[in-house]
Amino acid sequence: MTKENTVLHHLKLLWLFLRISVQNDAAYRVDFLANVFVTLAHFGAELVGLWTIFSNTRSLGGWNAMEVLALLGVFRAMSGIIGLFISPNMRLIMEEIREGTLDFAILKPINTQFFTSFRRIVVWRLADVVLGGVFITVACTQLSAAVSAAQLILFLVMLVAGVVIIYAFWLVLATCAFWFTRINNIEMVFWNVFEAGRYPVDIYRPVIQRVLTYLIPLAFITTYPAATLVGKIEPGNVAVALAAATGALVLASAFWKYGLRSYSGASA
Amino acid sequence: MRAVLRALPALFRLALAEMFQYRGEMVLWAVWGVVYPSVAMAMWGVAVKGSPGGEAIGGYTPGDFAAYFWLTMVVGHATTAWDIHEMSWLIRSGRMSARLLRPLLPIWHSVADNLAYKILTLTILVPLWLLVIVVAQPSFQTGRFELLVGIPVLVLAAVLHYLWGYNLALLAFWFTRMDAIGQFWFGAGLFLGGRLAPLTIMPEPVQRIASALPFKWVIWFPAEALAGWLKPGAVYSGMVNQLIWIVLGLVVFHVMWRLSIRRYSAVGA
Numbered sequence: 210m211t212k213e214n215t216v217l218h219h220l221k222l223l224w225l226f227l228r229i230s231v232q233n234d235a236a237y238r239v240d241f242l243a244n245v246f247v248t249l250a251h252f253g254a255e256l257v258g259l260w261t262i263f264s265n266t267r268s269l270g271g272w273n274a275m276e277v278l279a280l281l282g283v284f285r286a287m288s289g290i291i292g293l294f295i296s297p298n299m300r301l302i303m304e305e306i307r308e309g310t311l312d313f314a315i316l317k318p319i320n321t322q323f324f325t326s327f328r329r330i331v332v333w334r335l336a337d338v339v340l341g342g343v344f345i346t347v348a349c350t351q352l353s354a355a356v357s358a359a360q361l362i363l364f365l366v367m368l369v370a371g372v373v374i375i376y377a378f379w380l381v382l383a384t385c386a387f388w389f390t391r392i393n394n395i396e397m398v399f400w401n402v403f404e405a406g407r408y409p410v411d412i413y414r415p416v417i418q419r420v421l422t423y424l425i426p427l428a429f430i431t432t433y434p435a436a437t438l439v440g441k442i443e444p445g446n447v448a449v450a451l452a453a454a455t456g457a458l459v460l461a462s463a464f465w466k467y468g469l470r471s472y473s474g475a476s477a
Numbered sequence: 478m479r480a481v482l483r484a485l486p487a488l489f490r491l492a493l494a495e496m497f498q499y500r501g502e503m504v505l506w507a508v509w510g511v512v513y514p515s516v517a518m519a520m521w522g523v524a525v526k527g528s529p530g531g532e533a534i535g536g537y538t539p540g541d542f543a544a545y546f547w548l549t550m551v552v553g554h555a556t557t558a559w560d561i562h563e564m565s566w567l568i569r570s571g572r573m574s575a576r577l578l579r580p581l582l583p584i585w586h587s588v589a590d591n592l593a594y595k596i597l598t599l600t601i602l603v604p605l606w607l608l609v610i611v612v613a614q615p616s617f618q619t620g621r622f623e624l625l626v627g628i629p630v631l632v633l634a635a636v637l638h639y640l641w642g643y644n645l646a647l648l649a650f651w652f653t654r655m656d657a658i659g660q661f662w663f664g665a666g667l668f669l670g671g672r673l674a675p676l677t678i679m680p681e682p683v684q685r686i687a688s689a690l691p692f693k694w695v696i697w698f699p700a701e702a703l704a705g706w707l708k709p710g711a712v713y714s715g716m717v718n719q720l721i722w723i724v725l726g727l728v729v730f731h732v733m734w735r736l737s738i739r740r741y742s743a744v745g746a
Binding site for chain 2: 231240243246247248251253257258261262264265266267268269270363394397398401402404405407408412413414416417
């Protein structure tokens, strides 16, 4: 076992990536504050939206106001995590494939997938994660049935599964850039469709529900974790989520390696 | 004005050719305009079932919601304006300098782009819109009066939205980062314009803020008017409101434009 393969070594590298990102961002402190301010405004807007909906109705496809608040918290935290490292790194990969500068990343003496997936960390996006956490916490204290420790652990497991699935989904998109070089707009498409995840997938027609679960895995990312927390999840779906997360990661990594082989570099 | 009329067709042809080159990107932009209202449509349709009574919310049945949000798709497309997102790029990339050299206000160039986009994307949007009608089964009460008056209402809404969007975009001459302003513009359309919900079912304070701003005349009013839910008197007074905001916008544009180019020559030197 060489040093390069230990978990500890990779954790140290992660810490290094984080430090470099913080140092880079420290040069734009006003930007940082402006971004946090915009995030706060977003959360205010979410609350107005929630207020509008639940001043007119008592339930949204079987979800009450506090349950939808928990879902919104998950939705926001997830978009924070995607913006924290997934989308910026994948954007970088697509850019570098287009410009042929991915060579520099490949030449580094560490696993290319690890390096290209974590090298850029957009620190201010943590604000989304924290505020999402606040939404989730408030919702939990207001739910009619108390949340048990087991539920909480299962919720965290489902969250991790959701992050893994969305990471795999993005990795596949980024890998497509090896063949279709101009797909940077795919990010915009993603965020548009992601909007559909702010409400439980139960509100959509069965066909669309299936699309949002298996084709664009929104259900795994927002609805299922939130459903676990508020005690609405079907046990079968937990198993499906875990299997989907494992399968997605394995397949996406294999696809990435396959794509990497067809990369010809800038000079070619 | 004669010069503008002569130049516009040429600019328009140029814009069409340019847009066609970026057709992929355009399709994506246009499709957002279908996704968001569809989500809102589904959400409110389900919300009705959970409301007291379970038949309607604020007078809107699921069919009415479908009609309203379908119309926000069409109205939203007709009133699209993205200069806020483009202006700082135009300035930083130096393209603004080229446009300023032409014997025509640069806003006409952007108007041509805007019209080319709206017309070209119709080719994808119309089939999508028809599909939504088939699936969602909206209940329209649109009569001959609404169809007749709907066209000027739509045109006024598009002009009003475009003008104020451009006015805000001019702030790019002062600020390099327009993200926050763009977000505000976008959020205002959702909450104060009526994309999230018909304004009459929004919370009271939101309604009051919306009445003081132009956004409700861009989305909510045209959608309600086209659906056939407004009396003729309300339609006419709405059009007067649109006109007032347009005149105000023109005044602000003239002032802002002068200040902007003065600012630009100072920076670009």
